[in-house]
Structures are given as structure tokens and as C-alpha cells.
Amino acid sequence: MNPIQTNIRDLPHISHLAKENVESPSPPLTSLGLLKQCGTKLKRFRDEILNKQSSDDTPICTSITCQSLSSDRIMKLAKAQLLQLNSQKADVLSSVKGCFGAQSAGFPSEVAEDLELALLIQAAGEKVANKEFIYARKLLSMCDCSDFKTGRAVQRVVYYFAKALKERIDQEWGIISSDKLEGKMWMPMAEELDRIFLEPAMVACQQELPFCLETQFITTESILENVASAKRIHLIDFEIDNGSQWTLIMQAFAVRYECPLELLKITAVGMCKETMEETGKWLSSFAETINLPFSFKAVVSELKDLKEDFFELEADEVVAIDVAYRLWSLLVRPNYFEVLMAVIKNLKPCIILLKELEVNSNTPNFLERFNGSLFFFTAMFDCTKSCMEHQVLYRKLVEEGHFWGMIRNFITTEGIERALRHETIGFWRALFARFGIVETDLSPTALYQANLSLQSREHFHSCTSVMDGKCLILGWNGIPFQSISAWKFL
Known part of the structure; x- marks a missing residue:
């Protein structure tokens, strides 16, 4: 058979059959073994923080936060905590403050805040996937702060993903139409950003x-x-x-x-x-x-x-x-x-x-797509922060003008609109x-x-x-x- 004549109508499903050797960016949600493993790692990391706190006069914010806890690790620790809460059928809203607070875990305030945000956004993604929109809205309201747009990497990625999840909920409720998103695949609305400045930012x-x-x-x-x-x-x-x-x-x-x-x-x-x-x-x-x-x-x-x-x-x-x-x-x-x-x-x-x-x-499963893109952009925001520390304005333009559009299309659209x-x-x-x-x-x-x-x-x-x-x-x-x-x- 000529390979060019092969029927490929089912191409979007190939990804579920082809397996790679590269580690998945986010843990599978149904693995009990991973749940136990992540729980053990979370406890061990907390112990490391407490031991460091008692044996070293150096501020934890510089000695631990910057060197040991990257943004993607924060997301993974929060995912492990969410798995534990789900296994215990615990309420995320009432439990989040107790998971990473200074007294219970010994985390510095900035790290604890990022861990809480990471837990909230991942829990919100799960609730949206399950169409529990009222609960998801409550979770998103706890990570709603305009200052996050220019804050730390975790804050910035949570800001954009929370914004996208709210749009998806509004579409489901009929508050806004998905037609309003048509054509806005990765570019922002004209009133949000002067596109003249985006090109040099992308080059930088x-x-x-x-x-x-x-x-x-x-x-x-x-x-x-x-x-x-x-x-x-x-x-x-x-x-x-x-x-x-x-x-x-x-x-x-x-x-x-x-x-x-x-x-x-x-x-x-x-x-x-x-x-x-x-x-x-x-x-x-x-x-x-x-x-x-x-x-x-x-x-x-x-x-x-x-x-x-x-x-x-x-x-x-x-x-x-x-x-x-x-x-x-x-x-x-x-x-x-x-x-x-x-x-x-x-x-x-x-x-x-x-x-x-x-x-x-490309997966039709919303939660898989949400988790994969969340970890991808968490690492990307961390990367741009590290590599563009002398190009802060350009970094912000790329995040708002390019990354936000990608996140929006991944999260808020389905079918032919998800280009x-x-x-x-x-x-x-x-x-x-x-x-x-x-x-x-x-x-x-x-x-x-x-x-x-x-x-x-x-x-x-x-x-x-x-x-x-x-x-x-x-x-x-x-x-x-x-x-x-x-x-x-x-």
C-alpha cells in the first residue's frame, strides 16, 4: 500500500496509543502508589525545611526557596497534597490553609502562599472538569488578585489559568458566548496590548x-x-x-x-x-x-x-x-x-x-489537557523569569501577548475553535x-x-x-x- 494513501481520519487519537520515554509533566490522578510516594516526599521535604530552619541562621527564603523549590516542584507538591485530600474526601476550601501554613509545615510565607495557590488552581481545574462550577468559582475567588499578574512565576501562571477557567465557567453558564473567543487563538484583544511592541518582545x-x-x-x-x-x-x-x-x-x-x-x-x-x-x-x-x-x-x-x-x-x-x-x-x-x-x-x-x-x-479530555498545560506553562514562566531578568518588560509582553492567548485557547475552547x-x-x-x-x-x-x-x-x-x-x-x-x-x- 502506498503510505500516502493511508486513511488518517482518526489521527487525533494516535497520542493515546503512542508512548514516550519522557516522564509525564504531571502525576496520573488514579495511581494509589504515586499518592503514597508523593505523600512521603511531601513529609520528607517538610522535615528538611524544619531541620534547616533550626540548624541554620540563614533566612530560609534565600537558602531553601530559591535553590530547592522551583515553580514546577511547587506544583508537584501541591498535586501530591490534592491527591491526599481527595483520598480522604476532605474539603479543599477548609483544608488549604492547614496544608502549607507556617505552623503546620514550616514553609516560609512566600512558599506557603505559592503552594496554596498551586493547590487551589489544580483543585479548581478538577471541579471544572466535573462541572462543579459553583465550587470551582469559590476556589478561584481565593486566587483572584491582580498583583499576581506581575508577581512570582507561580502567581503569574495561576493568574492566567484562573482567568481562563472563569471564562470557561461563564461560557458553560451562558454568560459569555464562545463565539467571542473565535479568532483569538494566541493574540490578545487589541485593547489589552499594543501589538507593535510584541514582535521585538518575541525576538528578545x-x-x-x-x-x-x-x-x-x-x-x-x-x-x-x-x-x-x-x-x-x-x-x-x-x-x-x-x-x-x-x-x-x-x-x-x-x-x-x-x-x-x-x-x-x-x-x-x-x-x-x-x-x-x-x-x-x-x-x-x-x-x-x-x-x-x-x-x-x-x-x-x-x-x-x-x-x-x-x-x-x-x-x-x-x-x-x-x-x-x-x-x-x-x-x-x-x-x-x-x-x-x-x-x-x-x-x-x-x-x-x-x-x-x-x-x-490535543487530547479531548479537558482535565488531562489542563494538567499538562499547567505544568508546561509553570516551567515556561519559571524559565522566562530566569533567562529574561534583564528584559522584564519584554518578558511581561510575551506572557500577556503570547502565553495568555495559548492558555486561553487550551482551556476555554473545544472542537474546531480549539485551534x-x-x-x-x-x-x-x-x-x-x-x-x-x-x-x-x-x-x-x-x-x-x-x-x-x-x-x-x-x-x-x-x-x-x-x-x-x-x-x-x-x-x-x-x-x-x-x-x-x-x-x-x-
């Missing part, structure tokens, strides 16, 4: 976060190794943005004296013609300064409408494709994959680089297998260089990188953020 975020640097190393080296003997190279980019990611590879081609390059072609695929053309002019100018034979083409098209003819392939050129954070956009209508994969196969690429967020926001859908590497493996695409090794040189770059920066100490088979999973404090993998057709 990309420059400061460790993942962008690491993926750029890996993409560049993996392509270079696969086109080492080619003289005419065609790079196809499905998300070219400002094009800065290609400057490294262009410089490498410019000094490849043992096999001089005859022509480097870059084709950008996207919907914003003006932006792509501006990027093309800039890249062309850069190529001229380094004496690199270069041509650029912009293809204005949605992925589902791509055709082979758009790319003007030549017989003697070698094709490499970079698919960065675009395939998720087809998950809302998975039958479009068949069309896209047929086009990609006809392009005969020597390598395909895939980069996607490593979070399952932001992401999957983990297990899903992409199962999908690509249907089309005869196999995973191949990433560049060992790139992986080594990327690891060195992480070790050389002090504020990247919480960044984690784990190999899942041949795929690299990047995360923060062990919470997966994104994956990068390389693929070839059989």
Missing part, C-alpha cells in the same frame, strides 16, 4: 531562551552533514520568521572551499508575503556581503494548499526541509496531512528537521511511520556544541536535554518544552 525572548540557540546549532549541523557534497542546495523553510537562523549555515557554505557552492536557494512558505519578502531582501543582502551565490523565493500558501510546482525544483539540486512549529496547525483538520506529506515526498528531501512543542494539548493543538514526539513518530518517513540521527557534533553552550551560561542551569531515541527533548527542570528530530523517507 528567542534570543534569551536557551532552546532557540540549541535548536539552531542542531539544525545547522544536521543539514551541513547531509549536503556536504552538494553544489546546488535548496532549503525549504515552513516558518522562516526573520531568517536569522540561516546566517550560520550561509557563512559555513561561503567558506566551503573543498566543494565550492554553485547556488544556495531558500524557499520560505507562509501566509505573510510582506514579511517573507523583507526577510528575503535581508538574506540576499547578507549573502552578497559574504560572496555567496544565493536566491530567495516566497511561497504564499497554507500548508494544506501546497503544490510541488510552487517550489521550482531543478534536477541537480539537493533539498533539505526545516519544519519548525508548523505541523501542529494541521491537527485541527488531520486529513490535511495526507496532502502535505504527498507534496513533501515529491520534493525528495535528503533530510527533514522537525521542531515542535512537547506538550499534549492550538500540540502533540508529543510519540504522536509524530506514529504519524510519520504511516507515510514511510523514518527517524534518523541528529548531528553528534551539534548535540555536543549545544550541550557546551548550555553549560557555559549560568542562568541556563535548569535547562535539561534528554535523548528520547534519536530525538532530543529540551526542557526546564525536567519538564519537557520542545523536541527536535531528523527524518528521511524510506
